[in-house]
Amino acid sequence: MRVVIAGAGSVGRSIARELLAHGHTVTLVDKQPAAMRIASVADAEWQLADACEISSLAAAGVGECDVVVAATGDDKANLVVSLLSRTEFGVPRVVARVNNPKNEWLFDSAWGVDVQVSTPRIMTALVEEAVTVGDLVRIxxxxxxxxxxxxxxxxxxxPVAGRTVRDVVWGPGCFLSAIIRGGEPLPPDPDEQLVAGDRLVLVLSERADQASLQALVAPAPAAR
Structure with missing residues:
Protein backbone atom coordinates (compact mmCIF):
# COMPACT_ATOMS: atom_id res chain seq x y z
CA MET A 1 0.00 0.00 0.00
CA ARG A 2 1.23 3.47 -0.84
CA VAL A 3 0.57 6.20 1.74
CA VAL A 4 1.24 9.94 1.64
CA ILE A 5 1.44 11.69 5.01
CA ALA A 6 1.08 15.46 5.20
CA GLY A 7 2.98 16.65 8.25
CA ALA A 8 6.30 15.27 9.41
CA GLY A 9 5.97 16.21 13.06
CA SER A 10 6.05 13.66 15.85
CA VAL A 11 2.61 12.30 14.90
CA GLY A 12 3.36 12.01 11.18
CA ARG A 13 6.71 10.37 11.80
CA SER A 14 5.23 7.87 14.26
CA ILE A 15 2.58 6.86 11.73
CA ALA A 16 5.24 6.55 9.04
CA ARG A 17 7.43 4.28 11.16
CA GLU A 18 4.52 1.95 11.90
CA LEU A 19 3.47 1.76 8.25
CA LEU A 20 7.04 1.15 7.07
CA ALA A 21 7.42 -1.63 9.64
CA HIS A 22 4.38 -3.29 8.05
CA GLY A 23 5.89 -3.14 4.58
CA HIS A 24 4.04 -0.13 3.16
CA THR A 25 5.52 2.63 1.02
CA VAL A 26 5.40 6.05 2.69
CA THR A 27 5.99 9.61 1.50
CA LEU A 28 6.23 12.40 4.08
CA VAL A 29 5.43 15.96 3.02
CA ASP A 30 6.34 18.95 5.19
CA LYS A 31 7.09 22.59 4.47
CA GLN A 32 9.45 23.01 7.43
CA PRO A 33 13.14 22.43 6.53
CA ALA A 34 13.77 21.32 10.12
CA ALA A 35 11.58 18.29 9.52
CA MET A 36 13.89 17.14 6.74
CA ARG A 37 16.83 16.95 9.13
CA ILE A 38 15.19 14.29 11.26
CA ALA A 39 16.52 10.92 10.14
CA SER A 40 14.28 8.76 12.34
CA VAL A 41 12.23 7.74 9.29
CA ALA A 42 15.05 7.28 6.84
CA ASP A 43 13.23 4.64 4.79
CA ALA A 44 10.41 7.01 3.87
CA GLU A 45 10.40 9.26 0.84
CA TRP A 46 10.60 12.93 1.81
CA GLN A 47 9.34 16.06 0.12
CA LEU A 48 9.93 19.62 1.29
CA ALA A 49 6.73 21.34 0.18
CA ASP A 50 3.42 22.82 1.28
CA ALA A 51 0.89 19.98 1.25
CA CYS A 52 -1.93 22.51 0.89
CA GLU A 53 -0.86 23.15 -2.71
CA ILE A 54 -2.11 20.95 -5.53
CA SER A 55 1.30 20.92 -7.22
CA SER A 56 2.94 19.63 -4.03
CA LEU A 57 0.44 16.83 -3.65
CA ALA A 58 0.88 15.88 -7.31
CA ALA A 59 4.66 15.79 -6.91
CA ALA A 60 4.27 13.57 -3.83
CA GLY A 61 2.33 11.04 -5.91
CA VAL A 62 -1.03 11.52 -4.24
CA GLY A 63 -2.76 10.62 -7.49
CA GLU A 64 -1.29 7.10 -7.29
CA CYS A 65 -1.54 6.51 -3.56
CA ASP A 66 -4.04 4.38 -1.65
CA VAL A 67 -4.33 6.51 1.47
CA VAL A 68 -3.61 10.11 2.44
CA VAL A 69 -3.06 10.97 6.09
CA ALA A 70 -3.47 14.65 6.98
CA ALA A 71 -1.42 14.73 10.18
CA THR A 72 -0.29 18.33 10.63
CA GLY A 73 -0.80 20.26 13.83
CA ASP A 74 -3.11 22.71 12.03
CA ASP A 75 -6.75 21.70 11.56
CA LYS A 76 -7.22 24.15 8.68
CA ALA A 77 -4.31 22.60 6.81
CA ASN A 78 -5.62 19.09 7.45
CA LEU A 79 -9.01 20.03 6.03
CA VAL A 80 -7.45 21.53 2.90
CA VAL A 81 -5.23 18.48 2.36
CA SER A 82 -8.22 16.17 2.81
CA LEU A 83 -10.43 18.10 0.41
CA LEU A 84 -7.78 18.36 -2.30
CA SER A 85 -6.84 14.69 -1.97
CA ARG A 86 -10.43 13.61 -2.52
CA THR A 87 -11.68 16.15 -5.08
CA GLU A 88 -8.55 16.69 -7.16
CA PHE A 89 -6.92 13.27 -6.98
CA GLY A 90 -9.74 10.88 -6.05
CA VAL A 91 -7.77 9.23 -3.23
CA PRO A 92 -9.71 6.12 -2.06
CA ARG A 93 -9.22 6.78 1.67
CA VAL A 94 -8.43 9.96 3.58
CA VAL A 95 -7.57 9.94 7.28
CA ALA A 96 -7.36 13.29 9.08
CA ARG A 97 -6.00 14.33 12.44
CA VAL A 98 -8.21 16.61 14.56
CA ASN A 99 -6.20 18.79 16.93
CA ASN A 100 -9.06 20.75 18.47
CA PRO A 101 -12.13 18.66 19.44
CA LYS A 102 -14.34 21.71 18.75
CA ASN A 103 -13.52 21.26 15.06
CA GLU A 104 -14.61 17.61 14.86
CA TRP A 105 -17.90 18.52 13.17
CA LEU A 106 -15.98 19.86 10.15
CA PHE A 107 -14.09 16.64 9.50
CA ASP A 108 -16.68 14.77 7.46
CA SER A 109 -17.27 13.59 3.90
CA ALA A 110 -18.02 17.14 2.75
CA TRP A 111 -14.33 17.88 3.33
CA GLY A 112 -13.22 14.56 1.88
CA VAL A 113 -12.53 12.91 5.23
CA ASP A 114 -13.26 9.19 5.61
CA VAL A 115 -11.87 8.81 9.12
CA GLN A 116 -11.16 11.51 11.68
CA VAL A 117 -8.80 10.86 14.57
CA SER A 118 -9.06 13.21 17.51
CA THR A 119 -6.19 12.55 19.90
CA PRO A 120 -7.65 14.72 22.69
CA ARG A 121 -11.00 12.93 22.36
CA ILE A 122 -9.37 9.49 22.47
CA MET A 123 -7.27 10.43 25.50
CA THR A 124 -10.34 11.80 27.27
CA ALA A 125 -12.20 8.56 26.61
CA LEU A 126 -9.30 6.51 27.94
CA VAL A 127 -9.13 8.62 31.10
CA GLU A 128 -12.89 8.29 31.64
CA GLU A 129 -12.68 4.57 30.99
CA ALA A 130 -9.95 4.19 33.58
CA VAL A 131 -11.70 6.04 36.39
CA THR A 132 -15.42 5.65 35.71
CA VAL A 133 -17.58 2.67 36.66
CA GLY A 134 -21.18 2.56 35.51
CA ASP A 135 -20.92 5.40 33.00
CA LEU A 136 -21.27 4.95 29.26
CA VAL A 137 -18.05 6.21 27.60
CA ARG A 138 -17.75 6.91 23.90
CA ILE A 139 -14.52 5.41 22.56
CA PRO A 159 -29.43 -3.58 37.06
CA VAL A 160 -27.96 -5.90 34.42
CA ALA A 161 -25.34 -7.49 36.67
CA GLY A 162 -26.32 -11.10 37.28
CA ARG A 163 -28.56 -11.29 34.22
CA THR A 164 -27.81 -13.25 31.06
CA VAL A 165 -27.20 -11.51 27.76
CA ARG A 166 -30.49 -12.82 26.34
CA ASP A 167 -32.41 -11.27 29.24
CA VAL A 168 -31.16 -7.74 28.60
CA VAL A 169 -33.13 -5.56 26.17
CA TRP A 170 -30.61 -3.02 24.91
CA GLY A 171 -33.12 -1.05 22.88
CA PRO A 172 -33.13 0.01 19.22
CA GLY A 173 -29.85 0.93 17.61
CA CYS A 174 -27.72 -0.78 20.27
CA PHE A 175 -25.71 -3.98 19.83
CA LEU A 176 -23.52 -5.71 22.41
CA SER A 177 -20.38 -6.69 20.48
CA ALA A 178 -18.10 -8.06 23.20
CA ILE A 179 -17.59 -8.63 26.92
CA ILE A 180 -14.13 -8.03 28.36
CA ARG A 181 -13.56 -10.01 31.53
CA GLY A 182 -10.24 -10.49 33.29
CA GLY A 183 -8.45 -8.89 30.36
CA GLU A 184 -9.91 -11.39 27.88
CA PRO A 185 -12.60 -10.64 25.26
CA LEU A 186 -15.64 -12.91 25.25
CA PRO A 187 -18.34 -13.21 22.60
CA PRO A 188 -21.79 -12.04 23.76
CA ASP A 189 -23.26 -15.54 24.00
CA PRO A 190 -26.99 -15.33 24.87
CA ASP A 191 -26.47 -17.60 27.89
CA GLU A 192 -23.45 -15.66 29.20
CA GLN A 193 -24.14 -14.11 32.60
CA LEU A 194 -23.01 -10.52 33.07
CA VAL A 195 -21.09 -9.88 36.28
CA ALA A 196 -19.80 -6.84 38.13
CA GLY A 197 -16.52 -5.63 36.67
CA ASP A 198 -17.38 -6.74 33.14
CA ARG A 199 -16.49 -4.18 30.49
CA LEU A 200 -19.21 -4.18 27.85
CA VAL A 201 -18.36 -3.00 24.34
CA LEU A 202 -21.45 -1.58 22.66
CA VAL A 203 -22.05 -0.41 19.10
CA LEU A 204 -24.62 2.40 18.92
CA SER A 205 -26.37 3.91 15.93
CA GLU A 206 -28.05 7.30 15.77
CA ARG A 207 -31.33 5.59 16.77
CA ALA A 208 -29.95 4.54 20.14
CA ASP A 209 -31.32 6.30 23.21
CA GLN A 210 -28.15 6.85 25.22
CA ALA A 211 -30.00 8.23 28.24
CA SER A 212 -32.15 5.09 28.50
CA LEU A 213 -29.11 2.89 27.93
CA GLN A 214 -27.20 4.71 30.67
CA ALA A 215 -30.12 4.16 33.04
CA LEU A 216 -30.17 0.48 32.09
CA VAL A 217 -26.52 -0.21 32.98
CA ALA A 218 -25.85 2.30 35.75
CA PRO A 219 -26.38 1.61 39.46
CA ALA A 220 -29.73 2.74 40.79
CA PRO A 221 -29.60 6.09 42.63
CA ALA A 222 -29.13 5.78 46.37
CA ALA A 223 -32.27 6.30 48.40
CA ARG A 224 -32.46 9.54 50.39
Whole structure:
Protein backbone atom coordinates (compact mmCIF):
# COMPACT_ATOMS: atom_id res chain seq x y z
CA MET A 1 0.00 0.00 0.00
CA ARG A 2 1.23 3.47 -0.84
CA VAL A 3 0.57 6.20 1.74
CA VAL A 4 1.24 9.94 1.64
CA ILE A 5 1.44 11.69 5.01
CA ALA A 6 1.08 15.46 5.20
CA GLY A 7 2.98 16.65 8.25
CA ALA A 8 6.30 15.27 9.41
CA GLY A 9 5.97 16.21 13.06
CA SER A 10 6.05 13.66 15.85
CA VAL A 11 2.61 12.30 14.90
CA GLY A 12 3.36 12.01 11.18
CA ARG A 13 6.71 10.37 11.80
CA SER A 14 5.23 7.87 14.26
CA ILE A 15 2.58 6.86 11.73
CA ALA A 16 5.24 6.55 9.04
CA ARG A 17 7.43 4.28 11.16
CA GLU A 18 4.52 1.95 11.90
CA LEU A 19 3.47 1.76 8.25
CA LEU A 20 7.04 1.15 7.07
CA ALA A 21 7.42 -1.63 9.64
CA HIS A 22 4.38 -3.29 8.05
CA GLY A 23 5.89 -3.14 4.58
CA HIS A 24 4.04 -0.13 3.16
CA THR A 25 5.52 2.63 1.02
CA VAL A 26 5.40 6.05 2.69
CA THR A 27 5.99 9.61 1.50
CA LEU A 28 6.23 12.40 4.08
CA VAL A 29 5.43 15.96 3.02
CA ASP A 30 6.34 18.95 5.19
CA LYS A 31 7.09 22.59 4.47
CA GLN A 32 9.45 23.01 7.43
CA PRO A 33 13.14 22.43 6.53
CA ALA A 34 13.77 21.32 10.12
CA ALA A 35 11.58 18.29 9.52
CA MET A 36 13.89 17.14 6.74
CA ARG A 37 16.83 16.95 9.13
CA ILE A 38 15.19 14.29 11.26
CA ALA A 39 16.52 10.92 10.14
CA SER A 40 14.28 8.76 12.34
CA VAL A 41 12.23 7.74 9.29
CA ALA A 42 15.05 7.28 6.84
CA ASP A 43 13.23 4.64 4.79
CA ALA A 44 10.41 7.01 3.87
CA GLU A 45 10.40 9.26 0.84
CA TRP A 46 10.60 12.93 1.81
CA GLN A 47 9.34 16.06 0.12
CA LEU A 48 9.93 19.62 1.29
CA ALA A 49 6.73 21.34 0.18
CA ASP A 50 3.42 22.82 1.28
CA ALA A 51 0.89 19.98 1.25
CA CYS A 52 -1.93 22.51 0.89
CA GLU A 53 -0.86 23.15 -2.71
CA ILE A 54 -2.11 20.95 -5.53
CA SER A 55 1.30 20.92 -7.22
CA SER A 56 2.94 19.63 -4.03
CA LEU A 57 0.44 16.83 -3.65
CA ALA A 58 0.88 15.88 -7.31
CA ALA A 59 4.66 15.79 -6.91
CA ALA A 60 4.27 13.57 -3.83
CA GLY A 61 2.33 11.04 -5.91
CA VAL A 62 -1.03 11.52 -4.24
CA GLY A 63 -2.76 10.62 -7.49
CA GLU A 64 -1.29 7.10 -7.29
CA CYS A 65 -1.54 6.51 -3.56
CA ASP A 66 -4.04 4.38 -1.65
CA VAL A 67 -4.33 6.51 1.47
CA VAL A 68 -3.61 10.11 2.44
CA VAL A 69 -3.06 10.97 6.09
CA ALA A 70 -3.47 14.65 6.98
CA ALA A 71 -1.42 14.73 10.18
CA THR A 72 -0.29 18.33 10.63
CA GLY A 73 -0.80 20.26 13.83
CA ASP A 74 -3.11 22.71 12.03
CA ASP A 75 -6.75 21.70 11.56
CA LYS A 76 -7.22 24.15 8.68
CA ALA A 77 -4.31 22.60 6.81
CA ASN A 78 -5.62 19.09 7.45
CA LEU A 79 -9.01 20.03 6.03
CA VAL A 80 -7.45 21.53 2.90
CA VAL A 81 -5.23 18.48 2.36
CA SER A 82 -8.22 16.17 2.81
CA LEU A 83 -10.43 18.10 0.41
CA LEU A 84 -7.78 18.36 -2.30
CA SER A 85 -6.84 14.69 -1.97
CA ARG A 86 -10.43 13.61 -2.52
CA THR A 87 -11.68 16.15 -5.08
CA GLU A 88 -8.55 16.69 -7.16
CA PHE A 89 -6.92 13.27 -6.98
CA GLY A 90 -9.74 10.88 -6.05
CA VAL A 91 -7.77 9.23 -3.23
CA PRO A 92 -9.71 6.12 -2.06
CA ARG A 93 -9.22 6.78 1.67
CA VAL A 94 -8.43 9.96 3.58
CA VAL A 95 -7.57 9.94 7.28
CA ALA A 96 -7.36 13.29 9.08
CA ARG A 97 -6.00 14.33 12.44
CA VAL A 98 -8.21 16.61 14.56
CA ASN A 99 -6.20 18.79 16.93
CA ASN A 100 -9.06 20.75 18.47
CA PRO A 101 -12.13 18.66 19.44
CA LYS A 102 -14.34 21.71 18.75
CA ASN A 103 -13.52 21.26 15.06
CA GLU A 104 -14.61 17.61 14.86
CA TRP A 105 -17.90 18.52 13.17
CA LEU A 106 -15.98 19.86 10.15
CA PHE A 107 -14.09 16.64 9.50
CA ASP A 108 -16.68 14.77 7.46
CA SER A 109 -17.27 13.59 3.90
CA ALA A 110 -18.02 17.14 2.75
CA TRP A 111 -14.33 17.88 3.33
CA GLY A 112 -13.22 14.56 1.88
CA VAL A 113 -12.53 12.91 5.23
CA ASP A 114 -13.26 9.19 5.61
CA VAL A 115 -11.87 8.81 9.12
CA GLN A 116 -11.16 11.51 11.68
CA VAL A 117 -8.80 10.86 14.57
CA SER A 118 -9.06 13.21 17.51
CA THR A 119 -6.19 12.55 19.90
CA PRO A 120 -7.65 14.72 22.69
CA ARG A 121 -11.00 12.93 22.36
CA ILE A 122 -9.37 9.49 22.47
CA MET A 123 -7.27 10.43 25.50
CA THR A 124 -10.34 11.80 27.27
CA ALA A 125 -12.20 8.56 26.61
CA LEU A 126 -9.30 6.51 27.94
CA VAL A 127 -9.13 8.62 31.10
CA GLU A 128 -12.89 8.29 31.64
CA GLU A 129 -12.68 4.57 30.99
CA ALA A 130 -9.95 4.19 33.58
CA VAL A 131 -11.70 6.04 36.39
CA THR A 132 -15.42 5.65 35.71
CA VAL A 133 -17.58 2.67 36.66
CA GLY A 134 -21.18 2.56 35.51
CA ASP A 135 -20.92 5.40 33.00
CA LEU A 136 -21.27 4.95 29.26
CA VAL A 137 -18.05 6.21 27.60
CA ARG A 138 -17.75 6.91 23.90
CA ILE A 139 -14.52 5.41 22.56
CA UNK A 140 -14.74 5.95 18.81
CA UNK A 141 -17.07 7.25 16.09
CA UNK A 142 -17.27 5.65 12.66
CA UNK A 143 -17.13 8.60 10.31
CA UNK A 144 -20.08 9.10 7.99
CA UNK A 145 -22.18 6.28 9.43
CA UNK A 146 -23.63 7.84 12.56
CA UNK A 147 -22.36 4.78 14.45
CA UNK A 148 -20.12 4.88 17.50
CA UNK A 149 -18.33 2.49 19.83
CA UNK A 150 -19.02 2.80 23.55
CA UNK A 151 -17.84 1.02 26.67
CA UNK A 152 -19.24 0.66 30.16
CA UNK A 153 -17.84 -1.11 33.21
CA UNK A 154 -20.58 -2.78 35.23
CA UNK A 155 -20.84 -1.84 38.88
CA UNK A 156 -22.02 -4.40 41.43
CA UNK A 157 -25.30 -2.46 41.75
CA UNK A 158 -25.94 -2.33 38.00
CA PRO A 159 -29.43 -3.58 37.06
CA VAL A 160 -27.96 -5.90 34.42
CA ALA A 161 -25.34 -7.49 36.67
CA GLY A 162 -26.32 -11.10 37.28
CA ARG A 163 -28.56 -11.29 34.22
CA THR A 164 -27.81 -13.25 31.06
CA VAL A 165 -27.20 -11.51 27.76
CA ARG A 166 -30.49 -12.82 26.34
CA ASP A 167 -32.41 -11.27 29.24
CA VAL A 168 -31.16 -7.74 28.60
CA VAL A 169 -33.13 -5.56 26.17
CA TRP A 170 -30.61 -3.02 24.91
CA GLY A 171 -33.12 -1.05 22.88
CA PRO A 172 -33.13 0.01 19.22
CA GLY A 173 -29.85 0.93 17.61
CA CYS A 174 -27.72 -0.78 20.27
CA PHE A 175 -25.71 -3.98 19.83
CA LEU A 176 -23.52 -5.71 22.41
CA SER A 177 -20.38 -6.69 20.48
CA ALA A 178 -18.10 -8.06 23.20
CA ILE A 179 -17.59 -8.63 26.92
CA ILE A 180 -14.13 -8.03 28.36
CA ARG A 181 -13.56 -10.01 31.53
CA GLY A 182 -10.24 -10.49 33.29
CA GLY A 183 -8.45 -8.89 30.36
CA GLU A 184 -9.91 -11.39 27.88
CA PRO A 185 -12.60 -10.64 25.26
CA LEU A 186 -15.64 -12.91 25.25
CA PRO A 187 -18.34 -13.21 22.60
CA PRO A 188 -21.79 -12.04 23.76
CA ASP A 189 -23.26 -15.54 24.00
CA PRO A 190 -26.99 -15.33 24.87
CA ASP A 191 -26.47 -17.60 27.89
CA GLU A 192 -23.45 -15.66 29.20
CA GLN A 193 -24.14 -14.11 32.60
CA LEU A 194 -23.01 -10.52 33.07
CA VAL A 195 -21.09 -9.88 36.28
CA ALA A 196 -19.80 -6.84 38.13
CA GLY A 197 -16.52 -5.63 36.67
CA ASP A 198 -17.38 -6.74 33.14
CA ARG A 199 -16.49 -4.18 30.49
CA LEU A 200 -19.21 -4.18 27.85
CA VAL A 201 -18.36 -3.00 24.34
CA LEU A 202 -21.45 -1.58 22.66
CA VAL A 203 -22.05 -0.41 19.10
CA LEU A 204 -24.62 2.40 18.92
CA SER A 205 -26.37 3.91 15.93
CA GLU A 206 -28.05 7.30 15.77
CA ARG A 207 -31.33 5.59 16.77
CA ALA A 208 -29.95 4.54 20.14
CA ASP A 209 -31.32 6.30 23.21
CA GLN A 210 -28.15 6.85 25.22
CA ALA A 211 -30.00 8.23 28.24
CA SER A 212 -32.15 5.09 28.50
CA LEU A 213 -29.11 2.89 27.93
CA GLN A 214 -27.20 4.71 30.67
CA ALA A 215 -30.12 4.16 33.04
CA LEU A 216 -30.17 0.48 32.09
CA VAL A 217 -26.52 -0.21 32.98
CA ALA A 218 -25.85 2.30 35.75
CA PRO A 219 -26.38 1.61 39.46
CA ALA A 220 -29.73 2.74 40.79
CA PRO A 221 -29.60 6.09 42.63
CA ALA A 222 -29.13 5.78 46.37
CA ALA A 223 -32.27 6.30 48.40
CA ARG A 224 -32.46 9.54 50.39
Missing amino acids: FSFQGSGTSLHEVTLAAES
